[in-house]
Amino acid sequence: MSDIEPASTLRITVTRSGGVAGLSPRWTVEAQEEPDVAEWLALVDSCPWDDEDADDDAGADRFVYTIRVLVHPSETSSDEPPVHEGRQTATAEERGARIPEKKLDGPWRELVDRVKDTSKR
Amino acid sequence: MTYSIVPPYLLNRLATADDDRVSRASAAARRSLLVDPPLRHERAHLTASRPTAAGTRVADSRVNRTIFDAQGQETLPGVTVRRETDAATDDIAVTEAFDGLGATHALFLDVFGRSSIDDRGLPLLATVHYGDEYDNAFWEGSRMVFGDGDGEVFNRFTASLSVIGHELAHGVTQYTSALEYEGQSGALNESISDVFGALVEQYDRGQMAGEASWLIGEGLFTPAVSGRALRNMLEPGTAYDDDVLGRDPQPARMSDYVDTEDDNGGVHLNSGIPNRAFAVAATTLGGPAWNGVGLVWYDAIRGDISPRATFAEFADLTIASAAARFGDGSPEHVAVEDAWQTVGVTTHE
Numbered sequence: 001m002s003d004i005e006p007a008s009t010l011r012i013t014v015t016r017s018g019g020v021a022g023l024s025p026r027w028t029v030e031a032q033e034e035p036d037v038a039e040w041l042a043l044v045d046s047c048p049w050d051d052e053d054a055d056d057d058a059g060a061d062r063f064v065y066t067i068r069v070l071v072h073p074s075e076t077s078s079d080e081p082p083v084h085e086g087r088q089t090a091t092a093e094e095r096g097a098r099i100p101e102k103k104l105d106g107p108w109r110e111l112v113d114r115v116k117d118t119s120k121r
Numbered sequence: 122m123t124y125s126i127v128p129p130y131l132l133n134r135l136a137t138a139d140d141d142r143v144s145r146a147s148a149a150a151r152r153s154l155l156v157d158p159p160l161r162h163e164r165a166h167l168t169a170s171r172p173t174a175a176g177t178r179v180a181d182s183r184v185n186r187t188i189f190d191a192q193g194q195e196t197l198p199g200v201t202v203r204r205e206t207d208a209a210t211d212d213i214a215v216t217e218a219f220d221g222l223g224a225t226h227a228l229f230l231d232v233f234g235r236s237s238i239d240d241r242g243l244p245l246l247a248t249v250h251y252g253d254e255y256d257n258a259f260w261e262g263s264r265m266v267f268g269d270g271d272g273e274v275f276n277r278f279t280a281s282l283s284v285i286g287h288e289l290a291h292g293v294t295q296y297t298s299a300l301e302y303e304g305q306s307g308a309l310n311e312s313i314s315d316v317f318g319a320l321v322e323q324y325d326r327g328q329m330a331g332e333a334s335w336l337i338g339e340g341l342f343t344p345a346v347s348g349r350a351l352r353n354m355l356e357p358g359t360a361y362d363d364d365v366l367g368r369d370p371q372p373a374r375m376s377d378y379v380d381t382e383d384d385n386g387g388v389h390l391n392s393g394i395p396n397r398a399f400a401v402a403a404t405t406l407g408g409p410a411w412n413g414v415g416l417v418w419y420d421a422i423r424g425d426i427s428p429r430a431t432f433a434e435f436a437d438l439t440i441a442s443a444a445a446r447f448g449d450g451s452p453e454h455v456a457v458e459d460a461w462q463t464v465g466v467t468t469h470e
Contacts, residue, residue: 022389060291061259
């Protein structure tokens with residue numbers, strides 16, 4: 001995600017599933033302006049996206065966090081051909097990870113906490 | 122900065138308070154936890170696989186609780202705040218956890234002849250005040266952990282006896298059926314925790330099946346939420362209907378089974394189906410649920426059950442257990458068979 005155009009939009013969505021209540025709250029932040037986008041991307045890039053251990057046993061009633069990051073060109077700069085339904089533009093980037101609560105530490109924890117705090121503001 | 126904000130819990134209207142929560146009568150006088158275990162219902166092969174020296178049974182059967190305080194951190198176990206012989210403190214979360222562990226231990230010992238969650242007198246450990254505004258309670262593999270709730274949607278998680286029983290029942294499952302926490306076996310794991318959580322509450326209150334609420338987690342929501350509880354076993358999908366939380370998404374029959382990747386394959390959603398089978402059978406029979414269908418379910422989780430059991434396989438096990446314990450064609454046998462039919466789970470018996 002190092003070659004992001006300045007006029008891009010960033011959206012980060014955190015969904016928490018599991019827990020004894022079985023609720024799935026969701027928190028979303030969007031950033032359109034520099035340096036916000038760059039600041040969020042730095043945090044996103046610091047997370048160990050490749051270390052994800054999908055088979056990790058979360059444990060009964062523990063939370064599981066699903067994190068999705070979507071970066072796409074802003075609408076004003078879009079002169080791409082129309083997008084087919086269900087597909088992204090060629091320049092859009094998406095990342096996703098599923099992190100059990102027990103593994104939510106370091107940069108993951110910082111990212112999730114900042115998304116939660118910002119969306120509550 | 123420009124942010125599109127989607128707050129998770131924007132509480133934009135006050136809903137009717139749940140008066141039952143406030144006026145809940147204090148629990149009936151606690152049965153002595155030091156009495157000898159009643160008649161045991163152990164199966165021969167289970168007893169044989171767990172040799173216990175004669176004479177240690179009485180000692181094993183005594184409840185041994187320790188409550189810890191995480192003091193708002195997410196570090197376990199926290200500091201010890203109450204041991205078994207200590208007097209009560211003025212911390213309500215500590216008291217509720219201590220009493221809830223006792224009520225759960227009492228059900229398993231008095232009714233099922235089970236000495237603690239491992240049937241070998243395992244000390245019961247719980248940590249309260251875990252995390253900051255932490256909206257959950259969970260079984261950690263060797264202890265129960267309770268958050269204080271955020272105060273907007275959730276109260277402290279020790280406030281519901283059915284939730285305390287639910288968490289400890291995860292421990293019982295760990296030592297018995299070891300149902301895998303994914304898909305149908307995961308939903309059965311969750312359902313069994315709801316079943317025994319509800320039974321702990323009913324036994325503690327001396328409630329018959331017909332007068333029980335069949336709610337899991339009553340009193341956990343703040344008055345700001347339009348909802349009575351987390352789940353309704355008798356009528357899944359009706360526990361809450363709130364502007365912010367949405368509507369209780371639990372299915373009530375097999376044709377509405379939810380396929381999802383979240384929540385380990387919807388274990389907290391699809392548990393509604395076997396939950397309803399239990400509640401329907403229990404209310405059909407009437408009387409104390411723990412002595413009827415409760416015994417049937419307890420036999421089933423200790424019998425020849427696969428860790429990856431499906432709903433249909435579990436249904437067959439409970440029908441066979443009902444026939445074995447109460448007789449072929451007994452009211453219990455018929456009620457269990459009919460209940461699975463009611464929720465649309467096809468059985469082979």
